[in-house]
Structure formats: C-alpha cells, structure tokens
Amino acid sequence: MALPRLREELDLIPGPSLPDGQPSWTLHDPVRNQFFRIDWPTLHIMQRWSMDDPKQIAADISAKTTLALTADDVLEVVQFLIQHHLVRGSGPDGPRKMAEQLARLQGTPLKWLLHHYLFFRVPLIKPDAWLSRWLPLARWFGSSGFAWLTALAMLAGFTQVLRRWDVFTASLVDTFNLEGLMAYGVALFCVKLLHELGHAFTAKHYGCRVPAMGVAFLVMWPVAYTDTNETWRLTNRFDRLRVASAGIATELVVAVWATLAWALLPEGGLKSAAFVLSTTSWVATLAINASPFMRFDGYFILMDALDMPNLHGRSFALARWKLREWLFGLGDAPPEHFGPSAARALIAFACATWLYRLVLFLGIAVLVYVFFFKVLGLLLFAVEIAWFILWPIRSELRVWQQLWPRIRMQRRTIHSVLILLLLILLLALPWPGRITASAVLRPVDAWPIHAPVGARVEALHWAHGALAPAGSPLVTLQVPDLVGRENVLSVRLDQQRQQAAIAGFDEEMRKRLRVAEQTLATTQAEWKGTQAERSQFQPRAPYAGHFFMSDPDLAAGQWVSKKEQLGVLVKQGTTWRVETWLEEDDAGRVQVGQRASFWVDSATGKMLQLKVAAIDQDAARTLPRRELASVLGGHVITREKNGVLMPERAVYRVTLELQNMPEDMQDLSWRGNLMIHADLASPIARYLRQIMVVLVRETGF
Structure with missing residues (x-):
C-alpha cells in the first residue's frame, strides 16, 4: 500500500531520553503550534518514509538496526500521523478527505457553539519582542540574590503575622464587604497578570518563543493564559519544570513581599492594598493553581516532574x-x-x-x-x-x-452483572428503617427556677434530686441593693410610727397629723412592695416534687446572673416524655405507636423503651430545645437570628412516651440518643424523591 505524504513544514527536534533510556524526538507542527513526542522506532520509520511500503520499511529497520519491527508497527505509525493530521491529502479525492476530517473535527454547528461556550481563548497581544527587551530586568528577579532576599522577607513577614494574628484575622473579616470584594477582584487581576508574565519571562529565558498572551474563558469565567507550547523544544525536563512552576513561584513571591509590606506599613490605603494582595496570592496559588486535577499549573508541574507527557x-x-x-x-x-x-x-x-x-x-x-x-x-x-x-x-x-x-x-461478565443486579436490588428493596437523632428527655410537669436579677445564693434548701414538700422554700437569693432599701424603709417606718404616736401631745404636730398619716401609709406600701419583691428571691415549691439543680456544683455564696436557670422542680409522680425534631423525609416514615429506644449521651444508665405518641403536622419555625442544635452537639442544623435558633431545613416535632419508667430519676441525663424503628424504606427512594421534588419545584410543573 502507498503511504500518505508527510507535511513538508513539520520540524523534527531532539528530545529528552525516555524513562527506559531510549532517545526521543519532538515532532513540531508549526501551523497549529503543537508538539508530539516520538520514540526511536517511530523515528526510524519516518526516516524511511520514502520507501512507500510498510513491509519494506519494517524489513530494512530489522536488518540495519537492533529493532525487530513488522508491517503492523509501521501501520500504527501511519494511523497516528493520519489521526493527528500530520500528512497531506493525496490523489484527486485528497482535498475532499481533508475537508471531511475537518468537518468531523469541528462537528455540527451546535457542537461548535457548545464547545466555545464552555471554553474559548481570546489572544490579545504578541509579547515576544516586548519580553526580549525586558528580559534582563526579569532575570534579576530570578537570581539567587533576590531569592535570598525573598526568603528573609518571608521570615520577617510570617513572624509579624504570627505576633499580630488577631489583627490579621480581623483585617480579613473587615474586607468581606462590597468594597473589599472589588479590591480582591483588582488584586486577583494584578496577581494573574504577574503570574502569566512569570511563565512568559521564564520561557523566554530558555530561548522559547512566546507567540501570544490573552484571556481564556472557562464557562464564561475569564482566566489569563500564555502560549508556552514551545517549551516542548527544551530537551531538559527540569527546564520545562521551571517554566511550568514560574507562575506559582511568582505569586508566592508577590504574597511574601505583600505580607511584609502589610507588617511594616502604617494604617492606610497602602496597608490595606498589601493585605488584599497577600491574601489573594496565597489563596489563588494554593487553592487553584496547585491542583493537578485540572489543566492548571499543578498539572503541568506534576507532568514535567514525572516526565510523563x-x-x-x-x-x-x-x-x-x-x-x-x-x-x-x-x-x-x-x-x-x-x-x-x-x-x-x-x-x-x-x-x-x-x-x-x-x-x-x-x-x-x-x-x-x-x-x-x-x-x-x-x-x-x-x-x-x-x-x-x-x-x-x-x-x-x-x-x-x-x-x-x-x-x-466472558465468565467475569456474568459475575459483574449479577453483582450489579444484586446492588440494584439491595438499593431498591425496602429495608427496616432505623432513624437515629438526638432527643431531649423531660418531664411533663416541671417548674423551672430562674434568678430574677443578678444575685448571691444565700441558701440551697434541698440537695440535688431531693424530694421537696409543697410550699417549702427551694433557694434563697440575696440582693444587697434590695436588702439595703428594705432596711432604710424599716428605719423610716419606725420613725414615722413614733411621730404619729406622739402627735396628740403637741399642737403643731396635731396640725400635721393628716400629712404624717399619709406619709406613713406610703412608706408602709413601699415596705410591703419590697417584701413582695423579696419573696421572688425565695421561690417556694408549688407542689411536691424532686428538685434538680442546673449546676450540681452550685453552692451558697456564689453569684448568679439575671435570668440564669438555677434548677427545675419536677412534680412527684409526673410522666416523662422524649422530644425530637426530624426532617420531612424522616418524619414521613414515622407513625404513631412505633417503638423507639433512648439512651443518655454518656451511655450510662438504663436504655428507655418508648412509643411514638404524636407527630406535628406543621414544620417548626424555631427550635425551642437549644441542646438539639448542631452547634451544641445535636443533629438539627440551625442558624441564630436575634437570639433564636431557626432550622435550616423543615423539621417536625415528634413526641414519644416512656413505656418503662425508671425508679431513680436522678441519674438521667436530659439529652440523649434516640433510635426509632420506622417504616420500611428503600435506600434509593429518598434520593429519587428529593430529585423529583427539586425538579418539580424549579421547573414550576
């Protein structure tokens, strides 16, 4: 068979040695500025291309070299060259075949539009001549002297940041506004421009031509780019590695000097600009450019480090x-x-x-x-x-x-199909459902005790968990201001009573008797008010019950804050129940009467057996039990607004009754783990239902 003609403008450049030790060459397509690495057998095949016969080429190579090739090896090279459009069209139908190849490459107009929506480049400048003029200055930034200066700047800057870490983090928070975001946008533009110049100057330093610089749009997001394809001319992979890592190195240098500038500059616009520039450089470099999973710098660095194109x-x-x-x-x-x-x-x-x-x-x-x-x-x-x-x-x-x-x-195909069917079956079949969540165990009849204002604990009349009779005082609080006001009123009341008693023996005092009686009545009313107010600081049990202190270490002489809960009086013989809040999908699988188990967070004590008593039909707007919030160790994801916890997702309250009431309530924790034996459910049904809900909601059907 006749071989297609090679394109005359192709360049063949010596390449680096391959991992197995054999030499390689780089085939350059100057029209598309693309490079292809070929191995030693491919080179010998292309050197004998004029023989125009795969069998003759393979026989000549096998006879004159240590290689043993066949005609199939030659045909594989032919297929490679045709696939990458490195040959000319021959014969009368050559132009037609090339046009068909171009049409297949471009695809339909819709495919072309989709491809250019997802990614396209806009070359803006041809910087090669400009880079040549400024290369001597750029080389100084790549010198060992500047590298040592940068290392010293990094040490000084990091030292200052660590010493003033609170100021640094506060500055970061202060920039999260519209003006700060605009500043970050400008800083990101400047950093990316320097990033691309780092690639360009390094490539120019090693003698490569930089034909274009511009902007690439990835899903309409602008990203700067530099055409450094000619680095494939470099035979030393470490030179290519330096070109690939030059952008990240440039950003790190900018970050180091900007960090030092932030530490040294006085407060003002320049200090803020240095802060924005430093944080932008660190984040953009480490989070984006260093990733090897996309075709960013990290990928090319890894590729050159492994020498694996x-x-x-x-x-x-x-x-x-x-x-x-x-x-x-x-x-x-x-x-x-x-x-x-x-x-x-x-x-x-x-x-x-x-x-x-x-x-x-x-x-x-x-x-x-x-x-x-x-x-x-x-x-x-x-x-x-x-x-x-x-x-x-x-x-x-x-x-x-x-x-x-x-x-x-293949027998393994049958095994794979059976395993796939088994997995589908396991996902589709309903399984016994077990819903786990955090929950609160609390009595139905309970009376919380709070401090009306900041006060000092004068006496605790009952031990933690003790049975307090009805009407007995539980806690005695003392407020110095109230005691002082009561003492003043008592002294004043005694004086006014004495004055009223001797008023009948003095003519002048008899004239003011009416006023004295009114003053005495006012003072008595104030004194009774202080007595009533003082009774709030000695709460008494409204019924007989067990007294549980919120803080078992609370003792007489300690101060408590306003509205601080001191304890709870649980009515003797009251029933207890467990409350939790479940998301919509989980709540839909729970039915009244289903069994459940509850155990305390510390995993001590007896496991309680429960029964679902009620399920709210309306979603809760707030979470009344703060201990169930995720920020406090619970399972409900919430956000706080004006001191109120609001669930991020729709949750429904589920109430459960105890079936085995423990005799000793003192050892129970108030928050624990709940497991409900819910209805049978398919593992995949929940996700399919959620997908359908989102589709219906977003499409409006």
Whole structure:
C-alpha cells in the first residue's frame, strides 16, 4: 500500500531520553503550534518514509538496526500521523478527505457553539519582542540574590503575622464587604497578570518563543493564559519544570513581599492594598493553581516532574483499561506498560481526578443555573451535566458496545452483572428503617427556677434530686441593693410610727397629723412592695416534687446572673416524655405507636423503651430545645437570628412516651440518643424523591 505524504513544514527536534533510556524526538507542527513526542522506532520509520511500503520499511529497520519491527508497527505509525493530521491529502479525492476530517473535527454547528461556550481563548497581544527587551530586568528577579532576599522577607513577614494574628484575622473579616470584594477582584487581576508574565519571562529565558498572551474563558469565567507550547523544544525536563512552576513561584513571591509590606506599613490605603494582595496570592496559588486535577499549573508541574507527557490522557486510558479488566476480564494488554506501583499510582490519580471533576462540574452547573434566568439556567445546567459528565460515560459505553461480542463471552461478565443486579436490588428493596437523632428527655410537669436579677445564693434548701414538700422554700437569693432599701424603709417606718404616736401631745404636730398619716401609709406600701419583691428571691415549691439543680456544683455564696436557670422542680409522680425534631423525609416514615429506644449521651444508665405518641403536622419555625442544635452537639442544623435558633431545613416535632419508667430519676441525663424503628424504606427512594421534588419545584410543573 502507498503511504500518505508527510507535511513538508513539520520540524523534527531532539528530545529528552525516555524513562527506559531510549532517545526521543519532538515532532513540531508549526501551523497549529503543537508538539508530539516520538520514540526511536517511530523515528526510524519516518526516516524511511520514502520507501512507500510498510513491509519494506519494517524489513530494512530489522536488518540495519537492533529493532525487530513488522508491517503492523509501521501501520500504527501511519494511523497516528493520519489521526493527528500530520500528512497531506493525496490523489484527486485528497482535498475532499481533508475537508471531511475537518468537518468531523469541528462537528455540527451546535457542537461548535457548545464547545466555545464552555471554553474559548481570546489572544490579545504578541509579547515576544516586548519580553526580549525586558528580559534582563526579569532575570534579576530570578537570581539567587533576590531569592535570598525573598526568603528573609518571608521570615520577617510570617513572624509579624504570627505576633499580630488577631489583627490579621480581623483585617480579613473587615474586607468581606462590597468594597473589599472589588479590591480582591483588582488584586486577583494584578496577581494573574504577574503570574502569566512569570511563565512568559521564564520561557523566554530558555530561548522559547512566546507567540501570544490573552484571556481564556472557562464557562464564561475569564482566566489569563500564555502560549508556552514551545517549551516542548527544551530537551531538559527540569527546564520545562521551571517554566511550568514560574507562575506559582511568582505569586508566592508577590504574597511574601505583600505580607511584609502589610507588617511594616502604617494604617492606610497602602496597608490595606498589601493585605488584599497577600491574601489573594496565597489563596489563588494554593487553592487553584496547585491542583493537578485540572489543566492548571499543578498539572503541568506534576507532568514535567514525572516526565510523563499527556498525564491525564494516559492515566485515564490505563484506568479505563483496568475498569474493563475488573468488570469483564478481557485479558487485553494495557495501553502502556508500567511497573506495578506506577500503574497503581496512575489508576488512583485518574480515579481521584474523575471524582474531583465530578464534584467541580456539578458545582459549576449549579452556579450556572443560579446566575441565569430560570429557562436559560436549566438549559445551561443540562449542557454542563451532559458535556462534562454524561458525554465521557457515553464514550466509554460505546467502547463497551464495540467489545460486546467478546464481553458477553466472558465468565467475569456474568459475575459483574449479577453483582450489579444484586446492588440494584439491595438499593431498591425496602429495608427496616432505623432513624437515629438526638432527643431531649423531660418531664411533663416541671417548674423551672430562674434568678430574677443578678444575685448571691444565700441558701440551697434541698440537695440535688431531693424530694421537696409543697410550699417549702427551694433557694434563697440575696440582693444587697434590695436588702439595703428594705432596711432604710424599716428605719423610716419606725420613725414615722413614733411621730404619729406622739402627735396628740403637741399642737403643731396635731396640725400635721393628716400629712404624717399619709406619709406613713406610703412608706408602709413601699415596705410591703419590697417584701413582695423579696419573696421572688425565695421561690417556694408549688407542689411536691424532686428538685434538680442546673449546676450540681452550685453552692451558697456564689453569684448568679439575671435570668440564669438555677434548677427545675419536677412534680412527684409526673410522666416523662422524649422530644425530637426530624426532617420531612424522616418524619414521613414515622407513625404513631412505633417503638423507639433512648439512651443518655454518656451511655450510662438504663436504655428507655418508648412509643411514638404524636407527630406535628406543621414544620417548626424555631427550635425551642437549644441542646438539639448542631452547634451544641445535636443533629438539627440551625442558624441564630436575634437570639433564636431557626432550622435550616423543615423539621417536625415528634413526641414519644416512656413505656418503662425508671425508679431513680436522678441519674438521667436530659439529652440523649434516640433510635426509632420506622417504616420500611428503600435506600434509593429518598434520593429519587428529593430529585423529583427539586425538579418539580424549579421547573414550576
């Protein structure tokens, strides 16, 4: 068969040695500015391309070199060159075939639009000449002297931040406003510009041409980019590694000097700008650029450090091969041969990348839906899910379809199908439901005791858990101001009584008798008021019950604050009940009369057997039992507003009655764990129902 003609403008550049020691070469396509690494056998095949016969080429290589090739090896190279458009169209139908290849590459107009909505580049400048002029100055920033200065600046800056950590964190909180967000946007733009200049100057330092710099839009989000593809001309992988890491290094240098500037500058606009610049650089570098799971700097750094071009594609291919072997046991050779540890690492990296991208793309889809009006938001959400998640799955399923004649003949396929059916069955079948939640055990008849104002405990009349008779005092509080006012009124009352008693013996005093009697009556009323007020500081039991102190360590002589709960009087013989608040899905699985168990947080004491007594039909607007909030160790997610805890999701109160009342109530904790034996439920039904609820709510059907 006649071989297609190679394109004349292709360049062949010496490349680095491969991990197995053989030399490599880099094939450069100057039209698209793309680079392809080829190995030693491929080079010999391309050197004999003019022979125009795969068998003759393979025979000549086998005879004149230590390689043993066949015609199939030559045809694989031919397929590679055709696939990557490195050959010319030949014959009368050559232009037509090239046009068909271009059409397949571009796809339909809809596919072109979707691809350019998801990602497209806008080159803005051709910086190569400008970079050449400023390269001597940029080299100084890459010198060892500047590196030592930066290290000293980092040490000084971090020392100041640690010493003034409270000021630093307070500054971070103060910037969370509209003006602060605008400042962060400007700082992010400046940092990213310096980031790209770091890549460009480093590439220029190693003799590479930088043809373009501009802005790339990833799902309409602008990201600066620099075309450094010519770094593939570099034969030393450590030089490529320096170019790839130059952007992150530049941002870290900016962060170090900005941190030092924040520590040294006086209060004002420059100090605020340094703070914004430093925090933006640290966060943007560590959270975004250092990730190897997307095609950001971290990926290229890892790729050059391992000297493994196209790391994502190669690890994905290996992971897909391993998945087919796990599922079907086809016995195919792997796409590449690696050592056992390297193969496991690449497969783990591919799985981690898939999981990371799944979470990331789902988040992007939700953001796209939120930031556009509903109809367009739903459309773009569907595009994100289809393009980033469903399309790769579809591609793998098409491979399975092509391999189906072999797959269906494998014994492991039957095992995989049976395991899949078993998992589906386990997820679909209803299982006995057990709902666990935090709950509160409390008596039905209980009288809380609070301090009306800040006061001192004068006496505690009953021990914790003791039975107090009806009418007996429980606690005696003393308020010095009230005692002083009562003493003053007592002295004044005695004086006024004496004056009223001797009024009949003096003519002048008889004239003022009426006024003295009125004054005496007023003083008596005030004194009685203080007596009534004082009775509030000696609460008495309205009924016989057990007295439980809120703080068992409370003792006479201690001070308590206003409205502080001192204890609870539980009526003797009262019934006890358990209360909890469940989310809508869980509450829907609970029925009145179902059994439940309750045990205290400390896991001590007897497990109580309960029965569901009531389920509220309306969702609770607030959470009256603060101890059930997640911030205090409970299970209900809440937010606090004006001192009131409000559930983040709809929750319903469930009340349960005790079936076995313990004799000794003193050892019971008020908060514990509850387990309700609920209705049978399918594990997957809850999620399907939630998806349908969201779809119905968002579409308005």
